[in-house]
Amino acid sequence: MFIEIEPHSAVPIYLQLANQIMEGVASGGLPPGSPLPSGRSFAADLGMNMHTVNKAYHYLEEKKMIEIIPKKGVFIHPEGIRRATEEEKNRIEQELRPILAEALCLQLEKEELQQMIEQTIRKIQGGSK
Template sequence: MMLDIDLQSETPIYTQLVNGIIEGIARRQLLPGEALPSVRSLAADLGINLHTVNKAYHLLKQEGYVQINRKQGVVIEPDAFPPADEAFKDRLARQLRPLLADAICRGMTKAELEAVCSAVYDDMRANEQGGV
C-alpha cells in the first residue's frame, strides 16, 4: 500500500492516512476483504506515532470503510461500503464550500470547476476495466 504522507502539511497526519486509504479503495488498489498493515507496522513504515495510525483506523471503522477484529486485524469492509445517503451529501457539500469559494475568488468558472471534478473522478476510476 502506497501512502503519500506530508509531515510538513497543515492537514493532520491521521486525516492524510484516512484520505489516502479511502482513495486507495476508490482506485481499487485496496480491495474488499484485504487486510491493511498492522498499526505498529504502518507506523514504523511511515515513521509516525502508532496512536496516529490507530486513530485513522478507528475513524475509517466509524465511517464503515474497514472492520477491525482481533484475529485478522484491520480489513477493508468485505460486504458493503457506506451509502451516499443524505447525511453524506450534506457533509460533502459542507466540505466542498470552502474549496469552491476559493476557486471562485480565483476566477474559476463553473465549467472549469466541473472539468476539474470530472478529471479527478476519471483519474480515480481509471483502473477499472481498462479505463473510465
C-alpha cells in the same frame, strides 16, 4: 499500497494516511475485505507514531471504510464501496461548500471546476496521482 506522507503539509498526517487509504478503495486497489497492516506494523513501515495510524483507522472506521475486528485485524469494510446515504450526501455537500466558496472567490468558472473534478476522478480511478 504506496503511501506518501508530506510531513510539512497543512493536512494532518493521520488525515493524509486516511485519504490515501480511501483513494486505494476508490481506485479498486483495495477491494472490500482486503486486509490492512496492524496499527503498530503500519506505523513502523511508515516511520510514524502508532497513535497516528490508530487515529486514521478510527476515522476510517467511523466512515465505514474499514472494519477493525479484535484479534483478527483491520480490513476494508465489505460495504466500503456503497451508495451514499442522505446523511453522507449532506456531509459531503457541507465539506465541499467552503472549497467551492474559495473557488468562486478566485473566480474559477463552473466549467473549470467541473473539469477539475472530472480530472481528479480519472486520476483516482486510474490509481495515479
